[in-house]
Amino acid sequence: MPQIPLIPESAPFTSEQRAWLNGFLAGIISRGESAGPAAATTNTVSRPLLIAFGSQSGNAESLAKRLARDATSRGFAARAAGLDSLQPADLVREQNVLLITSTWGEGDMPDNAISFWDALNQNGSSPKLNGVKYSVLALGDLNYGDTFCLAGKKLDTRLAELGAVRVAPRVDCDVEFDDLAKTWSTAAFAALTGEEKVETPDTTAPASEPTVETGYTKKNPFPAPLIANIALNSPSSAKDTRHIAFSLTGSSLTYEVGDALGVYVKNCPDVVDAIITTHGFDAENIVSLPDGGTAPLREALIGHYEVRHLQGVLPTETIAAPDFISGLRKLQPRLYSIASSLKAHPEEVHLCVGAVRYEAHGIQHKGVASTFLADRLALGDTTGVFFHVAKHFRLPTDLTKPVIMIGPGTGIAPFRAFLEEREATGASGKNWLFFGDQRRASDFLYHDQIVQWVQKGVLSRLDTAFSRDQEEKVYVQTRMLTAAAELWQWLEEGAHFYVCGDAKRMAKDVDAALHEIIQSAGGKTAEEATAYVADMKKNKRYQRDVY
Ligand SMILES: Cc1cc2nc3c(=O)[nH]c(=O)nc-3n(C[C@H](O)[C@H](O)[C@H](O)COP(=O)(O)OP(=O)(O)OC[C@H]3O[C@@H](n4cnc5c(N)ncnc54)[C@H](O)[C@@H]3O)c2cc1C
Ligand SMILES: NC(=O)c1ccc[n+]([C@@H]2O[C@H](COP(=O)([O-])OP(=O)(O)OC[C@H]3O[C@@H](n4cnc5c(N)ncnc54)[C@H](OP(=O)(O)O)[C@@H]3O)[C@@H](O)[C@H]2O)c1
Ligand SMILES: Cc1cc2nc3c(=O)[nH]c(=O)nc-3n(C[C@H](O)[C@H](O)[C@H](O)COP(=O)(O)O)c2cc1C
Structure with a gap:
């Protein structure tokens, strides 16, 4: 395992790029995997370490990436990876696994952890995780009461059931998670190396995200x-x-x-x-x-x-x-x-x-x-x-791709931003907005701007659902189902599908409607529809910003 920099000082890289490349190459040489940046010379033996994250709004993701850098500087060949990019078999291959996940909805997995969770729970063919050493850090919010950190708790229990060995106890964090995360990672690193205490790296490289923050941040608003x-x-x-x-x-x-x-x-x-x-x-x-x-x-x-x-x-x-x-x-x-x-x-x-x-x-x-x-x-x-930063909620980089936006109530917010952006960039892809609220006369948020987008052709299609303008409720998903054939056609053209607004009811019902459309208009079975939606998520074509 080389402990000297692989990229010489003379190479045409900035010091940051050089540090990252050295870490990356050291990781490849040690085990054919990528390591995070800020690799440094350490006095511990390099061990592979996977830091897997389930994250909806980025907290667990940035923490996982920060800890991967920290672990790399402590001598691990570490990498951070979203649970949507992993299969249970990857855990067996990697052996040392730290898992950080938030909880979403009402005790639900974050979107990028759903397929992994399902894979851990396949009827009759549950994977065996013997030999895997792991520990879980659960992010949550005590305000959610009974569902506090539930996704992390469930993953922790399931990994043990499947034969993995918990080397450090799970830690459940409330919204202020930085200190507990540090305590947990210190204990987990030590347990994985089999040491009482993790040795500190003999390097001046930062052990975690730079603490000298430039500009305005959460800590310096x-x-x-x-x-x-x-x-x-x-x-x-x-x-x-x-x-x-x-x-x-x-x-x-x-x-x-x-x-x-x-x-x-x-x-x-x-x-x-x-x-x-x-x-x-x-x-x-x-x-x-x-x-x-x-x-x-x-x-x-x-x-x-x-x-x-x-x-x-x-x-x-x-x-x-x-x-x-x-x-x-x-x-x-x-x-x-x-x-x-x-x-x-x-x-x-x-x-x-x-x-x-x-x-x-x-x-x-x-x-x-x-x-x-x-x-x-x-x-x-x-x-x-x-x-x-919400990396999980982004317009397609290919400006020709169609976009479907489901945004009732305040859920319209990011779609006003999306449409302003699509108009300003002259994106040629079609845009379809579903908006709903209680009454057309009083609750059509951003009415004038939306109507202008229809007139200018920025919005190729607009469907509105005013729930209280008639006897029976009409919701955005009612309109989706009515337009099932066209919606299916857009999906088959590669449309990106976005949902924003109420998490408790609307987002779940819209998800159910999407499955129904894939079955009825796409001629799929329920299982095929589930696989189709999972594929959309994996390809970042189904993104949600729900609260
Ligand atoms: C990523 C993200 C994006 C968001 N985007 C938006 C947005 O664009 N627009 C927007 O308006 N909000 C948005 N929110 C929600 C926003 O962050 C706040 O949660 C919201 O404004 C309420 O905060 P508050 O401090 O006013 O209410 P709080 O003082 O926090 O009170 C809210 C709490 O009151 C209780 N409550 C509320 N209504 C009732 C009721 N009818 N009966 C009983 N109890 C009730 C519930 O416990 C609820 O959690 C977003 C949230 C997230 C996480
Ligand atoms: N987590 C938080 O802290 C937090 C804070 C604030 C708001 N929120 C959530 O954010 C949501 C947004 O509030 P908002 O006032 O902008 O809009 P909203 O309450 O979501 O209402 C917008 C429209 O959606 C309709 N609707 C109700 N149930 C629905 C369902 N199951 N499927 C589809 N549409 C449905 C409403 O109809 P009807 O009203 O006629 O039923 C209304 O026409 C709130 O519902 C709330 O749950 C969460
Ligand atoms: C809509 C919504 C639902 C949430 N549901 C829960 C919950 O059921 N239980 C819990 O402990 N935390 C819950 N949380 C809190 C998140 O888990 C917490 O904010 C976490 O730090 C988010 O991490 P992430 O950005 O990696 O997704 C919820 C947060 C939001 C915005």
């Missing part, structure tokens, strides 16, 4: 001024959806259509004041902040802690403010699908935000972020934003 807040529903509507725009001037930030924007928000002062009064706290009491430092209680509750579950909760016993604070979670930024293309709106980013307002147990609740944007952030005021 850009204070973006709000430049538009426009009601997209007419006053008679039951809904309140806003077109929100921020200026990016001075940030040098860019994004691609399909990406999401992370937005830092604040709790409603009225809600916080009610909590302080109910508990009899002193608003000026100095308390700890989640990331260190201190602040007066009221300021801490407005800007730093999640309090929405406390609305209307009566205290059963007296509690001191510091104890109260210690039981609260850190206030999280919210993600929104980007609704604009930079080609149409230079230095701007647009969102389509549905204000969450509902009544439960006689109490009026309002969504923290959506009402912060809709009601409390004034034009010209700034809030921290960052870009969340």
Whole structure:
């Protein structure tokens, strides 16, 4: 196993390219596989390591890639790979496997883990994984209660059932996963090398993603001024959806259509004041902040802690403010699908935000972020934003490919961006939009722009489903089924199929309708339709951005 750089200093590469190539070649020589970048000379023996990821919105994917670089610098010949590119047999071949997966929907596998999960559960022909050493890191969100990290838990159990040996216990992570991921990877690396503790590499190469961040990131968000807040529903509507725009001037930030924007928000002062009064706290009491430092209680509750579950909760016993604070979670930024293309709106980013307002147990609740944007952030005021790259949700690079977009309600957001992009790039591929909401008269979001796209021919076909304009419900999937023959024809022409919006009901029903169309119009059996859809996913022709 060569431990000297394979690409000489004189070769025409940047130092980063050279480091990556050296790692790559070292990996090939050691076992015919590709290694991540930042390979470095280490004092441990090189071992093959597969870091497999199941990821919907990129967290597990970027973590897996970061850990592959880390592992490479620790002497492993490591590579990161999506579960959609793997078969159970690959695990047997690789022997050392770290698996990182998020949970999606309601305890579901992320899209790119579904085919792998199915392969692990084939009736009667379950693969044997004897000899495989593994550990699982599960990403999730405690807010999901019973389904917390369920995909990771299921994969962990199934791998053991099939004979693989768990070398380090599974770790389940809430939204702030960085520290736990580090603890888990340290334990897993040590277990795989059979050492008490993993040796630190004798290199100056970074062990993980560069910590010196350039520009604006999640940890260093850009204070973006709000430049538009426009009601997209007419006053008679039951809904309140806003077109929100921020200026990016001075940030040098860019994004691609399909990406999401992370937005830092604040709790409603009225809600916080009610909590302080109910508990009899002193608003000026100095308390700890989640990331260190201190602040007066009221300021801490407005800007730093999640309090929405406390609305209307009566205290059963007296509690001191510091104890109260210690039981609260850190206030999280919210993600929104980007609704604009930079080609149409230079230095701007647009969102389509549905204000969450509902009544439960006689109490009026309002969504923290959506009402912060809709009601409390004034034009010209700034809030921290960052870009969340969504590699899983991209327009086809081949501009001639047809595109089918299913985007009811706020699900329209990324498709406004897609259509702006397709128009600006002069993409010749056909575009078909399915949009739906409650009523045509009050809820046809971005009506004028959509109608203009139809008139200009940017939209080859538009199907709308206004659910409450008639007795029986008409949904986007109703329209899909009516247009089954043409939809099938588009799929056979290589169309890319996109879904955005509600994950709980709509995305599942649309998926069922897609299977039904492939059977009825495509003349396939149920099994063949499943295989057809799996193939679409594998070829990135079926992409979802659902929440
Ligand atoms: C990748 C991604 C993209 C997204 N894109 C968009 C987008 O383009 N537009 C958009 O509007 N949102 C989008 N969202 C959702 C968005 O991030 C927020 O979750 C949403 O705005 C609600 O946040 P909030 O802080 O206002 O509500 P919160 O304060 O977080 O409250 C929401 C919670 O309230 C509860 N709740 C809501 N309604 C009811 C009800 N009727 N009855 C009982 N309980 C209820 C539920 O527990 C729900 O989880 C996206 C999410 C993701 C992950
Ligand atoms: N995870 C989160 O934190 C979070 C936060 C906010 C919103 N959301 C989800 O995001 C969704 C988007 O909200 P939105 O207000 O923009 O739109 P929406 O509630 O999805 O409504 C858009 C249209 O979809 C229809 N619809 C309802 N059920 C459907 C189904 N099974 N299949 C297809 N269409 C269906 C609605 O009809 P009817 O209303 O007439 O039934 C309406 O006409 C919400 O439903 C919510 O579930 C999630
Ligand atoms: C629509 C949606 C559904 C989710 N469902 C669950 C769930 O059922 N259980 C859970 O623990 N986490 C759930 N999560 C949280 C994700 O697992 C978590 O955000 C994770 O970090 C995402 O990682 P990824 O970007 O690699 O997919 C959900 C998140 C979203 C947006």
